[in-house]
Amino acid sequence: MQDLRNLIKPGVWIIAIAFIASIAFMYGRSAFQGGSQESLVEVNGVAISYQDFLQVYQDVYARYREQLQEEISAQLEQYLKSQVLVEMIKNELLWQEAKKAKIKVSQEEVKEAARETMRPFGSQEAFMRFLEYRHILYSEVEEDIKKQLIINKLTQAIKSSTAATEEELKNHWITQNERIGVSYVVVKPEKHKDGIEVTKEELQEYYQEYKEDFRVPEKVKVDYILIKPDDFADKVSEASKEELENYYQKNLSYFSIAEERRASHILIQIADTTNPEDDEKAKEKIEEIEKELKGGTDFATLAREYSQDSASAEKGGDLEFFTYYEMIPSFSEAAFSLEEVGDVSEIVKTPFGYHLIKLTGIKASYVEPFQEVQERLKQMWKDEKSEALAQEEANNIRKEMEEKSTSFEEYIREHPDR
Incomplete structure (x- = not known):
């Protein structure tokens, strides 16, 4: 993806993320999409079908258009097509090399990556509904994630073992610093201002037509106090075994394995x-x-x-x-x-x-035994108690301010870190 990074502005980098997501969810999915499987290009004998390419391209095109909020020019469309194909070819080459290198990932790594993939959807159920809507099997998603993790391990290994030669560094410096001379003519609109006369009626008409351009948005100024639970962690006493056991019983759902x-x-x-x-x-x-x-x-x-x-x-x-x-x-x-x-x-x-x-x-299904989750329980206990202390502090501050026993400014002076 480095070539793509160099060509895309930081302001629209989210599109590159969409690009990766498209590859991950659509590449290699020809068995599910139907339609023509005519080969568009072959990579060491492995075909990338036109249907696979079209699925990825359409997804990337839609995301680009959504992000830019405008029609995509013919030049940009051509650029997108070439980049999609290049990335698919690169992905296939890396996958072939990763298989040769016999790089492996654990099922736990795959599941953790899958959980991260689901996170933006809010819940596993929402993620599954998304897959159903897109006609994508979860097994295919896991397989794609596994492939991507393996490819990531390969690229990381390559980066870790790569050293640039003096000639490569020289060429890179020339590429970054080379300059060319150009001749150009600048026509400044300001020079023609004096020759234009605008009537009051024309100004009024222009103002009415572009009135929204002169709208000043509403603004508010606020001061705030940030009460962070982490600031109260050292005030939470260590839970006794009996307290932990009771806490465990009240929160069994957290430790239920489906x-x-x-x-x-x-x-x-x-x-x-x-x-x-x-x-x-x-x-x-x-x-x-x-x-x-x-x-x-x-x-x-x-x-x-x-x-x-x-x-x-x-x-x-x-x-x-x-x-x-x-x-x-x-x-x-x-x-x-x-x-x-x-x-x-x-x-x-x-x-x-x-x-x-x-x-x-x-x-x-089973519930993880108390003995195996004690450390997690301790952290959950500490987080919950810290949250409660922070909430109590916030309530006390509000009450004192409402009763005029302290002011916002006085509290800030006493607690400058908040």
């Missing part, structure tokens, strides 16, 4: 969800696969051969462990209604198409 299930699935896409014929074709195909399955063919073998979820198909359809809210409701409802490991669902329809789901593992 049930997780592991499943494999076979997905057959509906090419055009608005076309009944395409729907019927997809349904017929999944029914044929179901017959093969009931005839004794191995589920994983069928998934590798037929499933259009590219991320899981190569793993025999395996989605690894997930909670109920990590998948869209229609999928989770089917997966969590299966009773025993090895059970296979009836045909399930979701916004992505038709699925067969096989339950392969269950991790029962």
Whole structure:
């Protein structure tokens, strides 16, 4: 992304973040989008399809337009297209090198990154609704996040081991400091002011037409006192074991770990969800696969051969462990209604198409034991008590000011750090 950083102004850097998000959520998603998979370019034999490129470009274009609040020029549009393609090629090259280097990331790293991805949405449920709206499977998101983490590790390793030669430093200095001479003519509007006469009526008309340009926005001046909970942390006494145990019992929901299930699935896409014929074709195909399955063919073998979820198909359809809210409701409802490991669902329809789901593992819900969460409990206790002391201080200040026993200025003099 360094080339992109150098070309984009800091004021619109959020667009670059949108660019990364687009790559992460759309790249490699051809199995879910339908439509033409004509190859646009190949990177060491790996095709980047026109459909993949179009999905990323459309997303980046929309975000650019939203950010700039204006029509995008033909020149900028061409620049965006080239940058999207360049970034997709770079991403694929880095991914290929990362696989050669056998760089790994843990499942915990992936889950933590996924949690950070969900954070701006406010809740896991909101994030899943967003994915459902965009017709994106959570398993694909996790796979993209995993790829990006691996690529990040590779690029970090490259940066850490790279040293610039004297020749490279010289070339960089020349690039940054090279100057060229130009000739130009400046026509200053100020020179023509004296020759223009404006009548009072014209001024009045101009004023009325552009009246909003002269509007002075409302302004307020405020003084404030900042009461920070952290300032009261040293006043919080250490909680006794009995207090911690009682606090633990009152906050068990914080330590409840939801049930997780592991499943494999076979997905057959509906090419055009608005076309009944395409729907019927997809349904017929999944029914044929179901017959093969009931005839004794191995589920994983069928998934590798037929499933259009590219991320899981190569793993025999395996989605690894997930909670109920990590998948869209229609999928989770089917997966969590299966009773025993090895059970296979009836045909399930979701916004992505038709699925067969096989339950392969269950991790029962549980509450983390007190002994394992004591340190977190202590911090939660301290944070809560500090917050309470800060709130009490704020209430006392307000009361004293209302009763005129102190003034805003007096308090500021006594507590200059606030």
